[in-house]
Amino acid sequence: MKVVILGGAGFIGRKLAEKLTALGELKGREITSLHLVDIVEPLPLEAPFPVTRVALDLAKADNMAQAVPADSGAVYHLAAVVSGQAEAEFDTGMQANLFGTLNVLERCRALAEPPLVVFASSVAVYGGEIPLPIEDWYLLNPQTSYGTQKAIGELLVNDYSRKGFIDGRGLRLPTVTVRPGKPNAAASSFASSIFREPLQGEEAVCPVAPEATMWICSPRAVIANLVHAAEIEAEAWGKNRCLALPGLLASLGEMVEAMRKVAGDEPVSRIRWEPDPTIQKIVANWPADLKPEKALRLGFKADQSFEDNIRYFLEDDIRR
Ligand SMILES: NC(=O)c1ccc[n+]([C@@H]2O[C@H](COP(=O)([O-])OP(=O)(O)OC[C@H]3O[C@@H](n4cnc5c(N)ncnc54)[C@H](O)[C@@H]3O)[C@@H](O)[C@H]2O)c1
DSSP states (O other): OEEEEETTTSHHHHHHHHHHHHHOEETTEEOOEEEEEESSOOOOOOOSSOEEEEEOOTTSGGGHHHHSOTTEEEEEEOOOOOHHHHHHOHHHHIIIIIIHHHHHHHHHHHSSSOOEEEEEEEGGGOOSSOOSSEETTOOOOOSSHHHHHHHHHHHHHHHHHHTTSOEEEEEEEOEEOSOOSSOOSSTTTHHHHHHHHHHTTOOEEEOSOTTOEEEEEOHHHHHHHHHHHHHSOGGGGTTOOEEEOOOEEEEHHHHHHHHHHHHOHHHHHTEEEOOOHHHHHHHHTSOOOEEOHHHHHTTOOOOSOHHHHHHHIIIIIIOO
C-alpha cells in the first residue's frame, strides 16, 4: 500500500514517516511506498521501500494529482498553517486549511478506490460558552479562524465518508509538547520552548502564569494515535468520524515541576515568568479539560505523566 503524508516536512509528519518506516505496515497491509508532500521539500528518509518527496502547494487544485497519486491507499492530511499564523494572516489560513483540505478531499474522491484518510484537527474547534469538561457530543464552536477551518474540514471528512468517497477519520489533537526544533507560529509555541530551550542550556520566557492549564500530549502519544486511527475498522466509528483525542490536563506550573523531577533545578532556573496579557487571554480561552470517552473506548491512549514527555524529548530528540 502506498501511504501519503501531506505536511510530511512538518514536525508530526516527519515523526509519523519515521514510525511508519519502522512499522513497515498499516492496517494489516505492507507499506510498499511512502509519498511525502509539503510546501517545502521534505528531508530524505531511509526506508526499506521507495520514498518520494514532493514540494507543492495544496491550495492549488492543479497540484493534486502529484500530491495524491492514483494508487494511494492511505492519506494522512497533516498539512496546515498553524493557529497563530492562521489568525494573523486570514487569507493564508483559508487557502491552506480550508481550500487545501477541500482539494485533498476532492482528489481522494476522484481515485478509483476510496482511500483511508486521517485528518489532523484540533481542540481549537471547541470554544465559547461551554461547561467543562468538554464531552464528545458538544457543539463545535471555534473562536479562531484556525479552529473554524478545522471544524469545516471535520464536517467534510464526515460527509465524504458518509458518501463513500473516502474512509475518513478526524482526530482533534491536544497541544503536542515537547516539540523539537525552533519556535513556530502556533499560539501554543511557548508550551514547548519553556522545556526545549532550558533542557538545552538556553533561557526561555513563559508568557502565562503557572496556574494556566492546557490539554497536552507527547509526540510519541500523538504518533501512536495517528497510527491507531488507521487501524480501527470503519464501522466502529459510528456516525461521527471525528473525535477528540485523549490528553493530559496540566498546569504550566505542574509541567515545570515535572521537568524538575526529570532534569533537576538547573533547567527550571532558566525559565523567566513574564506574563503577556495578550497570550494569557488566548490561553484562558483554550478548551483545556476534555472527557474523550469515544476515543478511549476505541483504544486511543494518553500519556501517563508529563515527566514521560520530558523523558521522550531527551531520548528521541536530544540524545539522538
Ligand atoms: N502540534 C500540535 O500541537 C498540534 C495540535 C493540534 C493540531 N495540530 C495539527 O496537526 C497537523 C500537523 O501539525 P505540526 O505540529 O506537525 O505542524 P507543522 O507546522 O510542523 O507541519 C505542518 C506542515 O504543513 C505544511 N503546509 C502548510 N501549508 C501548506 C500548503 N499550502 N501546502 C502544502 N503544505 C503546507 C507546512 O509547511 C508544515 O511543514 C496540523 O494540521 C496541525 O494543525 C497540531
